[in-house]
Amino acid sequence: MAVETLALGFVFIVSLFGLVFSIYLANYVMKQDSGTPAMQEIASAIKQGGEAFIKRQYTTILLLAIVAALLLFGVYYYTGQKDHAVKTAVAFIVGSVLSAIAGIVGMAISVRANLRTASAAKTSLGKALTISLRGGAVSGFLVVALSLLGVAGLYYLFGANPQETPFLIVGFGFGASFVALFAQLGGGIYTKAADVGADLVGKVEAGIPEDDPRNPAVIADLVGDNVGDCAGRGADLFESTAAENIGAMILGVALFPVFGVNGVLFPLVARAFGLLASAVGILVVKPNEKDDPMKALNKGYYVALLLAIVGFFISTKLLLNNIWFFYAGLVGIGLSLVFVYITIYYTHHTHRPVKGIAEASKTGPATCIIEGIAVAFENTGLPVIAISLALFLSYYFGVSSGVEHGGLYGTAVATMGMLATAAYILAMDTFGPITDNAGGIIEMSKAPEAVRKRTDRLDSVGNTTKALTKGYAIGSAALAAFLLFSAYLDEVAKLTGTGFASVDIAKVPVFIGAMLGGMLVFVFAAFAIRAVGKTASCIINEVRSQFKNKNIMKGTVKPDYARCVDITTKGALANMVLPGLLAIFFPIIVGVVLKAEAVAAFLMVGTITGVLLATVLNNGGGAWDNAKKYIEAGAHGGKGSEAHKAAVVGDTVGDPFKDTAGPSLHVLIKLLATITLVLAPLFI
């Protein structure tokens, strides 16, 4: 009992520290200079638009969540597990609310940090970088601390019985995925519809530059960066860390005979050490004017990684006392690094893939798209091999530990390793939209060239970090999903009492489940992509109709930004519902009709296909984006050349791929895992 108290106490203290640390960071950001009135006016429009969207979006989501909680309660109540019913519904609500809080507060800071970053950029690149990174870190630490606090708190409240309680808090994970699904879908549709709409009429038809204040959709575009990249990805990683903790605790139950309560609490302790490591990483980032900002960010990341390794060593030593699980954790930490390098290779202009797309753009948009698709398909290879190796090694290390069922626990520990630095990664991710916004504010407030150059440098680093986070998110989603399969199988075994533990896809219904899982991924992606197209076309019509007023183009009359913001908000909210409901109801139908084993195959093959397609969409989109930037930097004739026009088509095609459908697939994968885990009683 002493160990349990100590471990839980440590976890609570670190979670609270995480919350205090984000308040500290938020204070740091808020007390910075808030720029000129011209800047403030723009920032205030972004803030209003963002907050209005978030308010309406989360109202919708929470209403849907209440319905879902009631249904969830009903399912458990109906299947005769009354105590379970209350606890699962409560856990679901807590998961939803904490995820929403993390998203809303993170957004509130990021739409304030943008202005302060812009203001700091007037004098210092280093200062601007510190503000934007710390602004991003508010999100990062809130997400990780609240997810940890939620899981640990529910574990404590629901009785802290190490062999029972983990199964009672699966609702928390489902709540988190439920919110993440709609947050990512809504945010993703918003950001890309605004972007595509603004670009197609502004840049392509009217020939005005990006972020030009004459474009009526420019504020909507800047709002989109916040709601998609900041709120959406925050909800995504909130879910990853929550689901991974719960899944690993359930696997810990299977090892209860060996490790006792230690195996169940180990995931929480490891995550707490990761949070501390990330905090130090954030604080050591001390950039100066001359260095590449990416170097400063990398330094912080490496410090966080090293400290996470130390934390892993301590927690495996103290709780598991088996060095093999430390090795398994190293595999996960290594995998997060490998994903960074793979993403850079496929999306950075210094390597073959992006250069090839730029080269292909010389013969027009068709060859640009063909080469981009070839790159996107090809780039599934290395990530899958890396995930396979990581699974294999961590499983092997787990088996080598000599512990019964140790193999699966090894893969769980690897997932913890991969997610150890989640707070730092998320800070780098949210850094992206903040610097992007800062650039927009600078551009729109007509600041001098030297200031623009500073924000351009930051923005370009932000683009890199956004791409890296997506790679990291899909890698960790794949590992976390594998963990959750195993948890699902344990849950079903527990419910049936038969020890069902195999998923034999040679059986006809199971194979059908597998096929339907793969299919859902494609259809869901289609709906997400089409939602962007639909919403974008509303914006295009609005911008065109505003441009009929010649004075807007002359710059003598301000366009009606608010109307575009409003149209985008409505479009994004309306169009997130259909793919969202598909993702929720399809697995339930499959489970009820084809039963538990088929739904396991549905989940696994859905995950595999989801990881593959998300990699295609994320990195394909990123590669097109950077091919365009590479040409804009002067290659193949630079801006205005035929190659550039072709590359702009590629970039536009890539937009809904990399910022709507791809990230939504991460969430889909985990939603499938948590929904089947929670609704397992229905499938038997």
Next chain:
Amino acid sequence: MAVETLALGFVFIVSLFGLVFSIYLANYVMKQDSGTPAMQEIASAIKQGGEAFIKRQYTTILLLAIVAALLLFGVYYYTGQKDHAVKTAVAFIVGSVLSAIAGIVGMAISVRANLRTASAAKTSLGKALTISLRGGAVSGFLVVALSLLGVAGLYYLFGANPQETPFLIVGFGFGASFVALFAQLGGGIYTKAADVGADLVGKVEAGIPEDDPRNPAVIADLVGDNVGDCAGRGADLFESTAAENIGAMILGVALFPVFGVNGVLFPLVARAFGLLASAVGILVVKPNEKDDPMKALNKGYYVALLLAIVGFFISTKLLLNNIWFFYAGLVGIGLSLVFVYITIYYTHHTHRPVKGIAEASKTGPATCIIEGIAVAFENTGLPVIAISLALFLSYYFGVSSGVEHGGLYGTAVATMGMLATAAYILAMDTFGPITDNAGGIIEMSKAPEAVRKRTDRLDSVGNTTKALTKGYAIGSAALAAFLLFSAYLDEVAKLTGTGFASVDIAKVPVFIGAMLGGMLVFVFAAFAIRAVGKTASCIINEVRSQFKNKNIMKGTVKPDYARCVDITTKGALANMVLPGLLAIFFPIIVGVVLKAEAVAAFLMVGTITGVLLATVLNNGGGAWDNAKKYIEAGAHGGKGSEAHKAAVVGDTVGDPFKDTAGPSLHVLIKLLATITLVLAPLFI
């Protein structure tokens, strides 16, 4: 014994009838009028180009096949199965050679039927349709008859022991897939590289119409239609029918206690009836000048379907004496019809998907591509549901038969049902390139407007039938692959003697196998698409350099067609090797490292992903193609409008999707199945 002799005798007689029937059809085509000297000159250039490519391609393939046969012999010899070694290698060679003969002879007729169709089009649409359909049917009947003759012949030669011999002829299926892989890859790369190359310089840069004699790549483009659509798809369906027969015979072995030899021979008898039904279907097509040519083709198809149903009833009655298997067969026949309607919905301009793409083209190439991708992803839904239902129903009927292991045999019978009319379908498919070529010959020989209109009508029907066949091919590949999984599991169970029969993807190595299978599909598609890009860029350079001679553009000097043909030939042959070797060696490596159960998951998830991605690529490409044609017919401003320019980009992107990568994936799926089946001894 009496039944066996009777059944085998019937199969031999029908196969020989099939061969005689194709000779009859070839004679019918050859004795038709062969047109004006101007036409003959063009047709002769196509014929020379096509025959030169086929000669070099099949020389390469047969050399590779000899190496593969030796390795295959080595594997079996090394694992101590000496008798098996000889027979498997012989079966492999026979499968390769028969597939090659079917491809070569079919091509030889189709490059002659094009001229005769063009000549007939001078006076009669009906006559032209009959010639082109019968020309296509030469391929269709050769393919089905030779595949049936090969399987039945080897069964007889290898001892006709119903419980042993089916396992000895799996090499035949592997030989067929081996040839099909390279035939489809080489042909697919050839046809689309020539098409994209000719279009990008001719239509887009120089602004001359399609099939304009001034374009140096025009002959290569016309050759491509034959080598891709005719020879490639022929090899694809040769393999489908062969692999399905062998797989079903192996499942028949499992039912030996119930049906005796009848269950083993039933697949051959059912196929023989299908061949007869298709022959009648071809003969009843009697089109006239006024009717829609599609109606005439459909009439023949429905007659063939009805007769196939009768044949199925007779064969199930006589050999299995169990009505439930007749129902299972009906499911397969029904599925082939359902696929036709789904394909029409997604690729025909009268329905929402194509209209949506055309609509999206109004805002430029980017939205055209985005909407096309959304349509392509979405269109995986109905085919997967249809396949799932067909598997489920046929399995259920099989179980209802009361026969032990009857469920799987039910799915086998459904596959037979789907493939019953393969000869007719293949005739409709090869009809496509013949009419396309006839149109090209008419265009280049500057025939009068009325004649062009006739060939345009035929060409448009040909485009529909080509799209339908691809849908049919992927549906039958999915069913046949499911059959082959089961055969693989039987084979492994037999080799290990342990009754291994489950593929549990919850195990780590098996899950890794599954992930790698999905990944291979994307990487293979990437290589296939890139091969088109690479070869096309060589052609683009050549055409541009020829266009520097102003007299070519004036029409006073003939361009050097032969150089383009030669460059395309070399490019296609060089670029088919890398994806081909990847497809062959990757499953072997996975099998050797991760062993038999993991390779089964590799195969199954590879198949699921392959079916999904092939559906995306085939129908996506088809939808873009028809959106362009819809606009060309006058929608959204017609030819020359901005919408048209955007749709041309979509069409060009779709080219390597629908005619190279998509069809190559059909072959990949079946290759994975036959290669694992044949090399099973290595994976234990």
